[in-house]
Amino acid sequence: MIKIEDLTFSYSDTARPSLKGINLKIGSGEFVLVTGPSGGGKSSLCRCLNGLIPHFYGGEIAGRVSVGGMDTLKHSTKELATRVGMVFQDPENQLVSMDVEREIAFGLENLAFPRDLIARRIEESLDTLGIAGLRYRQIHELSGGEKQKVAIASVLALHPDILVLDEPTSELDPKGAEEVLSVVTRLNDELGLTVIIVEHRLDRVLQYVDRLIVLSEGEIALDGGVGDIVSRRYQELSRLGIGVPPLLRLVNELKERGIDVGQVPLTVKEGRAVLDEVFQKVRGELALTGGSDGSRTLVETKRLYYTYPETGLTALKNVSLRIDEGEFVAIMGRNASGKSTLVKHFNRLLEPTKGKVYVDGTDTGKATIAELARQVGFVFQNPNDHLFADTVEEEISFTMKNLGFDRAEIEARVDRMLAEFGLEEYRLRYPRSLSGGEKQRVALASVLAVRPRILILDEPTRGMEYRLKCELMRFLKEYRKLGNTVVLVSHDVELVAEYADRVILLSEGKIVVDGEKHEVMSRALLFSPQINRLAQAFARYGVPGNILTVDEALAIL
Amino acid sequence: MRSFRYRDRGTPVHRLNPFGKLAWLGSIIALTLILDNPVFLLLLFISTLPVVRAARVWSEWRSSIKFTAYLCAAIILINALVSSNGATVLFAFPFQMPVMGTPVITLEAVFYGAAMCLRLLAIISAFAVITFTVHPDDLMLAMIKVKLPYKSVLVTSLSTRFIPTLIDDTQRITDVQRSRGLELDKGKLTHRIRSRASIVTALLSNSLDRAVQVAEAMESRAFGTGRGRTFYRDIRLTRTDTATVVFALLPFALGIYLAVTGYVRYQYYPTAQSIAMSGFEWSLLALMAVLLLMILPLAYLKRRVDLD
16 A cells, blocks of 8 residues: 655755655554654655655655655655545644535645535545534634544545544643544544554554554654564563553563563553452552652642633633742643633632632732743743744843843853753754754743742643653652642643642632542542552452552562 | 634524625725715625624624724824815914814814724725635635636635634744743833744744745645646535625615715715715715615525525
């Protein structure tokens, strides 16, 4: 179906090739997961499959790519559209019509199909994706997951043999991601569509795919059946910096200790079966280290209500909480449960409809956002929203200039931040041209330069690869060592289980639970990490039901 | 952030054929240009209100009009200051200007400014009806039907598609920069403009990135194959639709008659003419009102016909 021979490609504005000597054969009906560090060439590989490289993105290309017998060098992307369906990362940027039906019709119209055939194909695509109910809905009213399903339906309408999805879930919340992935799995399973999916979160897809390919620095670093890779080539996988599901890590750590459980489980269900014997022998309690010592309250809300004036929607209802010095608090909850609305009150981006918010004892109603910015740093999800300056140096000094720091101080602090975040060589570079991880570092450095006591991060790791997540968490650890407070809004259950101390769970604008993470995250179904779901099953053997992470599990085994 | 977009409220006005509505808009714009009688201009504006009401787009309409109101204030003020044509002096400035002599504000200039505003209000109001009751894609189809090139029409429609996205982006980026201590509404005008530069730069760069991605996605869905293109949805003109177009053009026809015959002609300068009209002219006004409002019964009629 797909045959790639000695493919090497470099974009016209870069010297280093993005793909180097790729040789690859993918058979009809295969379900292939492509992963690897960002900048490793995953997107470039996708673009080669439907001729976007070299027809849309110019550059230097050598080698051959043939898809279903068509040479992509000779055939344009438009001609390949009926062979290869491409779905991109940001659903927002691939939908061009106002409503769902017209969106699906778009590609068919481009191919000048007659009206009755278009009608039939629309019907078929809507049914295949199970979104017939969305037919006449406006695109901008849809959720991220729904938009992505519409995007898939609209390429599917062209009857491609191959579906290529380039990080289709990284802009979505867990529920949306789940929906999209289950649809994709079904397409492969029931329609026999060849699927190539790029994805960072292995725990979401690993159990469905046949084959795993890791791209690193433009080369295929690993390629093989999933079962083979996770059992026999685990070392290689983790050396490449790929974030493996906790269950997988647990089993492999056990193997290193001489406990070989044989088969490697990919789901919690398999885990329960495979690890039963190991956990039978476990006794013991999990030693919990105390959270905050309650020294000093940095953020406090008192009976906080917030109603959006435009929609009349009440997003926060009677929220009272205290966050102390040195705490790492995660705020979790479903979409639209009020998480972002809540944290935007901490630096007065939003003002309470009713109630009060205090930062370090000061009523935020009596301070400006700029005054609060000395105390409260805010990092948003997309570093691109932060970056605007011509140089990294200028970007980092921006906040300090706004707050009226004197020149010598600014210079000294910029130097320090550049050194701390390993950005010295990029001092005069244009921030937006940097890689994803570097951008994140610049954004973080620009916020931390004023040394705020409280750092708020709103979904900073969504769509982020494992290595960058670890890097971010390392910076946060350093920051907390100085007695500062971190407030993290996140959907990422495993990340929160690993790094936070305290979890606040919101639902419909109210605090449902607020407590130490082990209490909140065990037995919480949607918000329980993989290891906890496993441990729950072994509670009958006396395994503590509140372990959350691999290290905690290993400690008691 | 408050943002107004087309929303299908399913009213008869929404159901009306886009050509009919466009003809109605065209009539109103043309009439504001060929008529200068303030009573007729007022009628043009007022006649759009029942349509706005029937379409249930009051809140959207109000925001458009609010913006226009500021513009109107400016128009009246500037016209009053600049034009010294009138005879009835309301106020004379206590100084001399070279060439112009003593600057004065005259009743007629204020009055003329107000009439200009009525024109503007009528046009904006009619535009609001179109913007908020015609599906942007239908508008695009209508433009293609009248043989505008597809690609330029598509660009227009794409930009409407991305307005909500752009508004969200702006809101987000503003939040980011404000939490970085940027104060938008402090200091001198130059400072205020400069402080917005960071937002605009980020916004522009984001939009450029988006544009490339949109282009890439369109290419992947066979855009621009060059074999021509079909359109899945079509706007067909039924007999009632054709009737709507014809009826919507009738006020314009009457306007031409008025302009040619010189009835209801009106003079603002040097002294504003009395707005008193002859009996026949009043009948013409009534006729105009009826013709302008014909669009409503036609809309309801169309719904009846469609249901059958």
